Amino acid sequence: MPLGGVGEIGMNLYLYGYGCQGAYQWLIVDMGVTFGGEFEPGIDVILPDIRFLEEERHNIVGILLTHAHEDHFGAVPDLWPLLGRVPVYATPFTAAMLKSKLGEMGVYDDDFPLEIVPMGARRSIGPFDIELISMSHSIPEPSAIAITTPLGTVLHTGDWKLDDNPLTSAPTDEARLREIGRNGLAALICDSTNAIREGISPSEADVAATLEKLIGQAPQCVAVTTFASNVARLGSVAKAARAAGRELVIAGRAMYRVIDAAQATGYLDPDLTFHEETAFSKIPPHKVVALCTGSQGETRAALARIASGEHPHVSLRAGDWVIYSSRTIPGNEKAVARVQNALSDNQVEILTDQDDLVHVSGHPRRGELKQLYDWLKPAVAVPMHGEGRHLEAHAEFAEDLGVKQVIRARNGTLVRLLPHPAAIVGEVPVGRLYRDGAVLTSADDGQVRDRRKLSFAGIVAVSLVLTTKGELVADPEVALTGLPNTDAQGISFAEIAQDAAIRTVQSIPRPRRKDPALVSEAVRRGVRAALNQAWGKKPVCTVLLTVL
Numbered sequence: 001m002p003l004g005g006v007g008e009i010g011m012n013l014y015l016y017g018y019g020c021q022g023a024y025q026w027l028i029v030d031m032g033v034t035f036g037g038e039f040e041p042g043i044d045v046i047l048p049d050i051r052f053l054e055e056e057r058h059n060i061v062g063i064l065l066t067h068a069h070e071d072h073f074g075a076v077p078d079l080w081p082l083l084g085r086v087p088v089y090a091t092p093f094t095a096a097m098l099k100s101k102l103g104e105m106g107v108y109d110d111d112f113p114l115e116i117v118p119m120g121a122r123r124s125i126g127p128f129d130i131e132l133i134s135m136s137h138s139i140p141e142p143s144a145i146a147i148t149t150p151l152g153t154v155l156h157t158g159d160w161k162l163d164d165n166p167l168t169s170a171p172t173d174e175a176r177l178r179e180i181g182r183n184g185l186a187a188l189i190c191d192s193t194n195a196i197r198e199g200i201s202p203s204e205a206d207v208a209a210t211l212e213k214l215i216g217q218a219p220q221c222v223a224v225t226t227f228a229s230n231v232a233r234l235g236s237v238a239k240a241a242r243a244a245g246r247e248l249v250i251a252g253r254a255m256y257r258v259i260d261a262a263q264a265t266g267y268l269d270p271d272l273t274f275h276e277e278t279a280f281s282k283i284p285p286h287k288v289v290a291l292c293t294g295s296q297g298e299t300r301a302a303l304a305r306i307a308s309g310e311h312p313h314v315s316l317r318a319g320d321w322v323i324y325s326s327r328t329i330p331g332n333e334k335a336v337a338r339v340q341n342a343l344s345d346n347q348v349e350i351l352t353d354q355d356d357l358v359h360v361s362g363h364p365r366r367g368e369l370k371q372l373y374d375w376l377k378p379a380v381a382v383p384m385h386g387e388g389r390h391l392e393a394h395a396e397f398a399e400d401l402g403v404k405q406v407i408r409a410r411n412g413t414l415v416r417l418l419p420h421p422a423a424i425v426g427e428v429p430v431g432r433l434y435r436d437g438a439v440l441t442s443a444d445d446g447q448v449r450d451r452r453k454l455s456f457a458g459i460v461a462v463s464l465v466l467t468t469k470g471e472l473v474a475d476p477e478v479a480l481t482g483l484p485n486t487d488a489q490g491i492s493f494a495e496i497a498q499d500a501a502i503r504t505v506q507s508i509p510r511p512r513r514k515d516p517a518l519v520s521e522a523v524r525r526g527v528r529a530a531l532n533q534a535w536g537k538k539p540v541c542t543v544l545l546t547v548l
């Protein structure tokens, strides 16, 4: 049962249950976040609503993480404390990243039940026999999970692609996948992200070669931006810099966190030499490569600050290059364009994956999906990790490949995988939580909806003071935020609001003015109507009434 990640890219959280109907033991696979956009003003992080799991907390046997991307493990610090010290299982690199994240958010202590599982290992977790299978992706140690119970084996792919030369942890364990297929796989729960794209994605090694060629040709300073978690890519940039006789400067805090975890677990050369950003100005431009965070246009990341000339240590000049070794995640287009325009204004050259092979996706295209289905020959397929159109393309593709049964699930759908036939057998409530400042709230709480309203038409506050007889003690005070100053005739909106408040109070027969709720509501409506007439928009209006 997915609680997040099916019908969206992000917020992955899957439950595997075993037992009699209504009395299942649950294994949680992944616990990820998604990021807020323009539709969620003030919200950086969005998490799956786990009210179902909170009720089932006594039946949870563990949390198993497939890899250390935010959409798979980013919700652990916020949600784990709600579930009562459930053990968390992760491979060494994922565990190192998790520890650093938990530490930063003040959730980690020596008693935290984190069990490190080697790549390719087997474990018993509750009634489940778990085997991690090495895959390729855009981060070290992506694992598929084969889950075996007395009823049979199902396989959850996590995020994956096929890459013979991923330049980081072991390549896809083809031999083991073929073996699982031969033994009979009951169901495949599989990544749909690139199910619309034909062909096979190029290798990380092809990207490394391109980066080396480009950095070798650059006339002066080169900056490269990529996803901080793409350790193979960081390594490729470091190698390309060395080959070109350039020094590597790292700009951006997120890069350091990943480099620490990768060096500690053996995925980056411990001798890799790099400089902190303060060294940038001391190295001649044609002798430096700056590796920067901010490929998604994040305003506080290094590249945005460099582009706007606000970075304290790193600056780019006309003729310098910026290589976007990344893809713009849907929704970030405007933010990325803003940074790229600022770079262009300073005649900095921009190279993206439109120009050259400087990025590959970490997800399987149709050619790779076909290969995996050939190896595994699952009896049932359940597409996951995708928006609606990705899931449907994957479902149809699996049917074309001859999979007997394809289940179209969504968040909250309880699917019986075994015994066959597979079927949708239930539905549980799902939703979203917002991390709003230091508070975790339900997306249904409404404060973000209010912010959207405020962003459209602003707010007017009116303060009235009445005597017990219903006389105004003084003219009402008004405070306007987010409105224009004056209407088309030059009359101030503050004056319009104040006049409307006075007129409304006077229009209420005196005996009825003793009802504060009635007066407040009448003034609120009167002020909004007057402003709407002058402006054509209705602001939020709040009335504060005092009776002396």
Ligand SMILES: [Zn+2]
Pocket (backbone or CB within 6 Å): 067, 069, 072, 137, 159, 362
């Ligand atoms: Zn991933």
Ligand SMILES: [Zn+2]
Pocket (backbone or CB within 6 Å): 010, 012, 069, 071, 072, 159, 385
């Ligand atoms: Zn993912």
